[in-house]
Amino acid sequence: MDNELFLESEREYMVETQLLPRRIRDGLVLQVMRTVPRHLFVPPEYRHLAYTDGPLPIGFGQTISQPYIVALMSQLLELKGQERLLEVGTGSGYQAAVLGYLAGEVHTIERFPELARQAEQTLAELGLENVSVHIGDGTAGLLEFAPYQGIIVTAAAPHVPQALLDQLADGGRLVIPVGERGSQFLERWRRRGDDFDVEEVIPVAFVPLVGQFGWRD
Numbered sequence: 001m002d003n004e005l006f007l008e009s010e011r012e013y014m015v016e017t018q019l020l021p022r023r024i025r026d027g028l029v030l031q032v033m034r035t036v037p038r039h040l041f042v043p044p045e046y047r048h049l050a051y052t053d054g055p056l057p058i059g060f061g062q063t064i065s066q067p068y069i070v071a072l073m074s075q076l077l078e079l080k081g082q083e084r085l086l087e088v089g090t091g092s093g094y095q096a097a098v099l100g101y102l103a104g105e106v107h108t109i110e111r112f113p114e115l116a117r118q119a120e121q122t123l124a125e126l127g128l129e130n131v132s133v134h135i136g137d138g139t140a141g142l143l144e145f146a147p148y149q150g151i152i153v154t155a156a157a158p159h160v161p162q163a164l165l166d167q168l169a170d171g172g173r174l175v176i177p178v179g180e181r182g183s184q185f186l187e188r189w190r191r192r193g194d195d196f197d198v199e200e201v202i203p204v205a206f207v208p209l210v211g212q213f214g215w216r217d
């Protein structure tokens, strides 16, 4: 079997063993998880583990999220294809790539310039021209392109930053892990005019969101 076919079957196995049994049902999300080459977002020394059921180190004490969590957060955004999205916490760029195939336009912001540059390069190799990588503190959102129909935060916040709620479009969804440094609940917020609904989804453990309206360094 050639390498491409092997990787494709690894992704299919990932979908069947990690996503389908855990109620990832959105057909488009499943299709994108079957296609995005996660191994390209993982450092060479971990590449053989790219399709396994967990997070992996990407340098600077940060991690690329578990495939299931990427799929779940994508599904929670309820995307139809035309949305403008903000991701806080680019990391490897993998989640941004998945969103790039599911939405119209993705802005992703990362506080470590080296990670941002590496992610930008990987996204360019995939030809994902609708994903823009920004460097900065995403706890203040990214006012320049607001409002967003969806916002996803891939680092753990002590509380929901007000700027992210302000930058959410009417009807928009915000998916964010909120809680202590070691353990959080994934929350989905939905804006209705000036009101917000919030649901707790599952317990999770993300690296901390560090910034002005997050955790202190």
Ligand code: SAH
Binding pocket: 062, 063, 064, 065, 088, 089, 090, 091, 092, 093, 094, 095, 096, 109, 110, 111, 112, 115, 136, 137, 138, 139, 154, 155, 207, 208, 209, 210, 211, 212, 214
């Ligand atoms: N979505 C990433 C997962 C990244 S881990 C992926 O698919 O690989 C979380 C990332 O959030 C880390 O890279 C960390 O540096 C970044 N981060 C933490 N606080 C941040 C902040 N205030 N603004 C922007 N990025 C932040």
